[in-house]
Amino acid sequence: MGYKTKEWRNSMRVRLDYNNMTDTFLGDKGFSAKKLSSYSSKATAAFRFVKENRGKDELFMGWTELPYNQKEIVADILATSREIRKKFQYFVVLGIGGSALGPIMAFNALCHLHYNDLPKNKRKGPKFYVEDNVDPVRMRDLLDVIEPEKTCFNVISKSGATSETMTQYLIILDELKKKGVNIKDNVIFTTDANRGNLKKISDELGGIKSYVLPDGVGGRFSQLCPVGLLPAAVVGIDINGLLAGAAYMDGLCKRPQPSKNPALMSAVLQVAAMEEGKNIGVMMPYSDNLKYLADWYCQLWAESLGKNVTLDGKPCNVGQTPVKSLGVTDQHSQVQLYTEGPYDKVVTLLSLDKYACEMPIPHGCENIPDVAFLGGHTMQELIQAENAATAYALTKAGRMNYTLYIPELNAFTLGQLLFLFELQTAYAGAMLNIDTFNQPGVEEGKKATFALLGKAGYEQKKAELDSLPAKNENYII
Ligand code: PA5
Secondary structure: OOOOOHHHHHHOOOEEEOHHHEHHHHHHHOEOHHHHHOOHHHHHHHHHHHHHHOOOHHHOOHHHHOOOOOHHHHHHHHHHHHHHHHHOOEEEEEOOHHHOHHHHHHHHHHOOOOHHHOOHHHOOOOEEEEEOOOOHHHHHHHHHHOOHHHEEEEEEOOOOOOHHHHHHHHHHHHHHHHOOOOHHHHEEEEEOOOOOHHHHHHHHOOOOOEEEOOOOOOHHHOOOOHHHHHHHHHOOOOHHHHHHHHHHHHHHOOOOOHHHOHHHHHHHHHHHHHHOOOOEEEEEEOOHHHHHHHHHHHHHHHHHHOEEEOOOOOEEEEOOEEEEOOOOHHHHOOHHHHHHOOOOEEEEEEEEEEOOOOOEOOOOOOOOHHHHOOOOOEHHHHHHHHHHHHHHHHHHOOOOEEEEEEEEOOHHHHHHHHHHHHHHHHHHHHHHOOOOOOOHHHHHHHHHHHHHOOOOOOHHHHHHHHOOOOOOHHHOO
16 A cells, blocks of 8 residues: 555554444444344345446446556646646636535645635645535625636536536636636646546647546545545645545455444444434534535435435335534534434444644633633543533433544545445445436436526426416415
């Protein structure tokens, strides 16, 4: 693997603790060893399915090989990102869904939480923005804070047909033209190698610098390809560390027994819980840096598992609604529901053994015991105590929860988490016998948008929309 020493890598291993899913801690609300072992054959079949189909583009399983097959691409990205850092003041990603959530997640996980507000000499790269909406106010406000001629725009779209991304592109193109900038100097595409509109645009303009979003890699599995790697490298993230972490987790998941494979065990726990009516999966990191990892995970889990037909064509309505929750912030909003509401959730806690810094709590207010006891502790102690206390309170209330312990947050441990969740999703999809890698359910809304904006070829859809019954005014109050 060649990333630091074996000893260091092992000291950075992400660990799964699922005690609080078991009957030892939850009584009759938890899984017995017998219940968990009843999933062995399903789990082994899922393991085999994923193993046998690794790297197959036609099944959208190309993501499994990303930790191993990008040596030249990584070298190119590192060289390009050095140039970008020299030449530009701003770096803006235009993309949506899988083309945006990964870059947002890695930036927040591994950069200063107020990165853009730091003075230039304290930042590792240009100011960084990811625009993943078509709210006009957001676009206006972006244009207020960047200078397009000093900005590198990374347009990320596999299809080049995504209305949101292409709308942003048209606006930026216009801005660059107004400033007399040659688009080739300020724009980088990340897109399909051979198909799609960005490829066409690039060819027409005589070649825009482009990175490939590989064939067998779907949007939500794309963080470890140029979609995520270029933006990460630009802000100084160690992308070799991300890939090494992913490979390390892959190595920890080589065995077919769930008890020896953290991603497979996590999939078993979630699927078994879903089958008992736990329709909600809460992702609760105790780290502001991991707030957007929860967003990224929500897309991965929701879009991959929310399906209405099995692989053999039988109707089904499966999936689990992912919810993001931030520790400790959401202890003061959501945890009441989690401990006393319906028994319909599994909570995944992400716990850091060590934060990037300590923050001592000074002594003070000595005559107010409610406050004085805090003095002499540290913020790390407080957040870790609250994390442990939430796990305890959930368990005491009979609520399923498990913890992923992260030794510290760095590129290597983040890479482990990404690969763990991707594998977990692939295993869970195989156990549910669905196509994990498609997303037919998002198409209807896209078609209706095309029809409403008068796109050629969508006349029938427009007629369908026009034929809806008129709204009953009595129901609008
Ligand atoms: O996960 C997915 O496949 C989606 O979220 C896509 O990433 C998103 O719809 C953007 O698609 P494209 O990259 O074609 O613009």
